Amino acid sequence: MRDLPVPDPGLPDLRGPWRYLGGVARAQWRTLVWGSALGVVYMVALAAIPVALGRGLDDGFATAADGSTVVAWPSLLAWAGVLAGLVLLQAVAGTLRHRAAVSCWLQSMYRVTQHVSRHLRRAGTSVTRQVPTGEVVATVASDADKVGGAMDVVPRFAGSLAAAVAVAVYLLGTSPTLGTVVLVGMPLCVAVLALVVRPLHTRQHAQREVAGKLTTLGADTVAGLRVLRGLGGERVFADRYRARSATVRRAGEEVARVQAVLEGLQVLLPGLLTAAVVWLGARAAVGGSISAGELVAFYGLSAFLVMPLRTGVEALEKWARAHVGARKVLTVLRVDPPVLDGGADPAAGRRPGGATAPGLVDPGSGVALRPGEITAIVSADPAEAARVAARLGRTDDDTLAELDGVPVTSVPLRRLRRRVVLSEAEPALFSGRLLDTLDPWRDHTTAEVLAAVDAASAQDAVASVPGGLSGRLSERGRSLSGGQRQRLGLARALLRDPDVLLLVEPTSAVDAHTEQRVATRLRQTRAGRTTGVATASPLLLAGADRVVFLVDGRVAAEGGHEELLATVPGYRRTVTRGED
Template structure:
């Protein structure tokens, strides 16, 4: 449609010239009517194809942009825990907010660029047929103009790339500031990070100005060079008409061609400009798509076993089937490492009922073993959909999970209760409310093996005691691991495993370990007894 739309516009000067020569000059009403109808037909065709061209251009823009979003989202889901280790949050934001738009813009301009090329060839052919010198000037002159603009394109691409890198870094900084705002307020670091953000944003602004400065020169050349060329073609055509080499109608047509050539020239340079931005954006998207997950499916996955006893050979930790096992480590890094291995987010020698997790498909492991850690967050949407990720529609299950997580206060504060909409990342909730809702979501999923990492670190002691008491009943008969240092939780689990220097050195009840293992006592009481 872009080609037909522009060719129809290119033929109009030829029809006008014929109408003047064969109709007006020859005083032939019939030929004048004929070419007037041809001109009307060309206008109708241009109008109709223009509508469809615009619709298809918008459709192509949306397809290109949002299919890119789908590809990135699919890759993000495939990468899982690998993504935040390889790509900063701000970079992903830049890909989704800016890069997809540049890719869509290039596809949008593609149809008009194709029409510009074809219409240029059509006009050049008509001009060659009418006047070989003028036709050759157009046929050679237009590519020369594009080549003259070419030296500006490479520096523009380099400046766009530099600005894009800085924008990604700025988004990273903004994400860090927003994510740690509560902590910054607590330590009085808001002003420090504010000044840092001001400095970085000014760097991005300066990079944008450099891009705009070169872009303005390119835009000026897009108008100046074609304008000079059009003036030259019109002047030359007037000379030929004065010498009798071309007719008055052909002179009018040449003027129309010269004016029309401004459009394909501008379209070609616009497409080149958008293509440069799209190449930079596509490079960032491809960088994400090229990433490979740390954990992949084995060549021949085995079936999942029936039992749910989880064993980490590296640390000696065992989560027995049907029990709530607490994991306490003298080093927080060991707790995170063991939880990651148990959930198969990093390679490790972990078995589920005697079958290595590495021999099972990632999908099988994710369905059997769920890890809910402190990085878990809430998404936008209704709270019901947020908690019921399996879309079971069972309100009783939701109510029971919310009760166990002691999150009724979060629902009571919402005007529509469980059907209220949740803001992005659950910003409308307090830190404790978000943590309890995340816990409720994990309980609704009801996996056969559930690993909870510090599930009550942001709640008060009374709420924590209620959760600890209710969790045992809720997870009865299921394998549960609680990574925590909270005495309230530890006192209500079936067994506690204490890890020192990366290995399990003691197992027993919380009270037994307090009495017999000094290192455990120091870990869970934070050295209070020693100070006293």
């Protein structure tokens, strides 16, 4: 039993689609070789059945001097045993070959998915700025499966190739004419079918392009659904999606037309080859150059040749589709991550014993989080404050933010994420045990988890999950209210106890009484720690050490909450929502 995915998928070869596919194949060469060996045994055993049947007829039945038929029971029973052995062998080998082929498919599909997912973690938003989101989704959902299909067909293709060679050798040895017909006819059939596979490849590529654009449009529409409803633009985007769907359908029809021609030729060409072999074999049998048993073997082999021929065409088709898929995978993998391993390592920051916490600065807005202070970021447009937090936390790689004088883009992400944590207004919760959602690294005691839950005033959220911390959370925490999900996300962020904590609207979905408790406990929990809060809540602002007010994305004023209320009219209007 093989565990998937593998711990280390290896480094992908980015020099081209065929090289990438070759790298995937090399990483699982043992399974491919084992599957191919089983494929050879299976197909050769299958091809040997009509030969054994013909020999059994020739050796088991003889014509006496008076013209009567004599049964040679020893020979007949011996060949019957050979037939039974071949049937058993091909059954066992076929089962094991199928298992190996499925293993090849799964290993390669998971390997491609791991390559993409690991690169996405390293490259972050650099990928989605260069490659549409729908393309990235399609790469995992569709292209990985295409690469898997290319590996799945290898054992069957190897067996088909070996069986075709074995059949040709047998026919040449028995009848040079028939052997020549097969040796010439098989490559000719494959060549004709390959001419059809090429335009099929082109149409599949075009279909993949428009399907990726459709996925991108769908993802963008869903992401902006709330805005679309507010603007009354649902119908416009629905019409646009309908038109794009029609384009995908037409591309699929173009693929289907060529596919239909290919399927028809896969029946017609082997049928013509079979008819030619049978006709020539019958003439040879009537002329006495071959026996009746050999005629039966020739007919069985000519019918059998349809299978390796179809497998060969299937292999060409799947490899062409895999080439398209690998090219799309490389489009994602070739996006350079903004930070490579290594790089600068800023000071460790706040630690017990008097060390100083790190300062975090966003030159684009002028916002500076002073070490050990709670800094609130306020803007008439909440999106502006959220963008500043994103740049400070480097969830947006297009940032000039600095941590202790070091650009955050030069700090390896793994190190930065240990020191700077960003918790958004709608945190992502995952299905599974609630304790694992709050402490996914499992490096805190239950008492520490409960303390973080208390600091976020999220006890009611824990109590609403049957089983508490040990209970299971539904997908995205759908069984919880928006405020409960928000506070659980805050508890998870507080539990990390980072050098710098960035919060975006952490109380936007809770009532005033709960908000007051969160504000008080946040100040107590983060005392002496660097904290930035993007919010316009008066309760949170009153507890901040310093407030910065943004106008058009730049710092226009800063000071205490009461001071800004008294001296900055725009700030007062933003915080009181226009009510004096």
